[in-house]
Amino acid sequence: MELSQAVSAQTSLVQRLLDGVATIGADPPGITRDAYGRGENAAQALIAEAGRALGMTASLDAGANLTLRWASGHDAPPVLIGSHLDSVVQGGNFDGAAGVIAGIGAVAALQAAGIAPKRDIEVLGLRCEEAVWFGLGLIGSRCLLARLPDGALELPHARSGLTLAQSIDGCGGDSARLRQNTPLRDPATLGAYLEVHIEQAPQLVEANAPLAICLANPGNVRHPFIRITGEDAHTGLPHRFRHDAALAGADLSLSLERMWLEEEAQGRPMAVTIGRFHTPAARHSLTAVSGGFEMSLDLRAYDAAHLAALEARLDAIAAEVAARRKVTIALGERSAAAPGPMDRAIVEELSAAATRCGIPAPRLNSPGSHDANNFAASGVPTGMLLVRNRNGSHNPHEAMETADLMAAIGVLAEWLAR
Numbered sequence: 001m002e003l004s005q006a007v008s009a010q011t012s013l014v015q016r017l018l019d020g021v022a023t024i025g026a027d028p029p030g031i032t033r034d035a036y037g038r039g040e041n042a043a044q045a046l047i048a049e050a051g052r053a054l055g056m057t058a059s060l061d062a063g064a065n066l067t068l069r070w071a072s073g074h075d076a077p078p079v080l081i082g083s084h085l086d087s088v089v090q091g092g093n094f095d096g097a098a099g100v101i102a103g104i105g106a107v108a109a110l111q112a113a114g115i116a117p118k119r120d121i122e123v124l125g126l127r128c129e130e131a132v133w134f135g136l137g138l139i140g141s142r143c144l145l146a147r148l149p150d151g152a153l154e155l156p157h158a159r160s161g162l163t164l165a166q167s168i169d170g171c172g173g174d175s176a177r178l179r180q181n182t183p184l185r186d187p188a189t190l191g192a193y194l195e196v197h198i199e200q201a202p203q204l205v206e207a208n209a210p211l212a213i214c215l216a217n218p219g220n221v222r223h224p225f226i227r228i229t230g231e232d233a234h235t236g237l238p239h240r241f242r243h244d245a246a247l248a249g250a251d252l253s254l255s256l257e258r259m260w261l262e263e264e265a266q267g268r269p270m271a272v273t274i275g276r277f278h279t280p281a282a283r284h285s286l287t288a289v290s291g292g293f294e295m296s297l298d299l300r301a302y303d304a305a306h307l308a309a310l311e312a313r314l315d316a317i318a319a320e321v322a323a324r325r326k327v328t329i330a331l332g333e334r335s336a337a338a339p340g341p342m343d344r345a346i347v348e349e350l351s352a353a354a355t356r357c358g359i360p361a362p363r364l365n366s367p368g369s370h371d372a373n374n375f376a377a378s379g380v381p382t383g384m385l386l387v388r389n390r391n392g393s394h395n396p397h398e399a400m401e402t403a404d405l406m407a408a409i410g411v412l413a414e415w416l417a418r
């Protein structure tokens, strides 16, 4: 059978798995597959069963990630195809799971086409990619590649209250092994990591293309608890006497937006998100100038040097706003994640595979960070395919067409066949 026909023939398998993980996660009006909990475990079991039916060997690593191996009998470094099986609370069905299912679909297609792998192909069902469960994201791939930050294993699960270590051990992992803080797989022994993921913005809907070849995933710098301190005052106080923390917060936000637009106008993509933005609820009122203000900041960019330059600009902007508004601005706690540039050779290979499949596949930066970031940051040649998705992600209205996922599986299978 031609490979393209063999891919089409997997549509019912892929649909069955998509429907299966939706049933597992059903939590109207959305989907909840709790990490290191019932939802993720059940999705992992469903995927493991599908892999075993294809003759793949299933195993769990110390992070309790699922690995399904299609052994080739050759020594060449394996190709890993992965994504995650958890979801946010009442999110959509496709963020994560579609990528794991794509790996199963591609293996099934290669087998149906009678193509023997030239190296082992492994499909990974990674754990806990979403930050909602422990306040830290990408946990499965961090476990795999020894990239957990200090103290991570003691973080409590948002739902069960168990620590991450207890959660991992309860799902068949080995937190004691993770405490050794060495990679579970030596990155130097991995041939490539490839992730299929829905796009979290409607750029492919706009471009009228079923999928894109990802160029880079953003890294970020986050300040979850920015505090601005001025002076509480009467609403009659003239402007020149005010130390208005609320307007300073607005000023800081709009100054950062101006920076964003300037940077993008100069061809340097990035994003600024102020997720939390408020006067202190316990004492704010209609008739007071607010002496306090709190906000969060997520600053993201696609290149480590650019991100560092943006952070320097952030410091300068905060200092300027504080001086002009006569307030203090404490950026507070900081966390950071490295950008994930995709491997140039894999980008070219995927483009060539898409061309051979006759599928239009523009090149795009991913709006979101993914497990792929950890593989790229660990030196594993990494690639991603982004699948068209209307309505964004992390909400019940994610809308990916199975036909678009099949197009991605076609490109993935074509790439694997070479």
Ligand SMILES: [Zn+2]
Residues within 6 Å of the ligand: 084, 095, 096, 129, 197
């Ligand atoms: Zn995801």
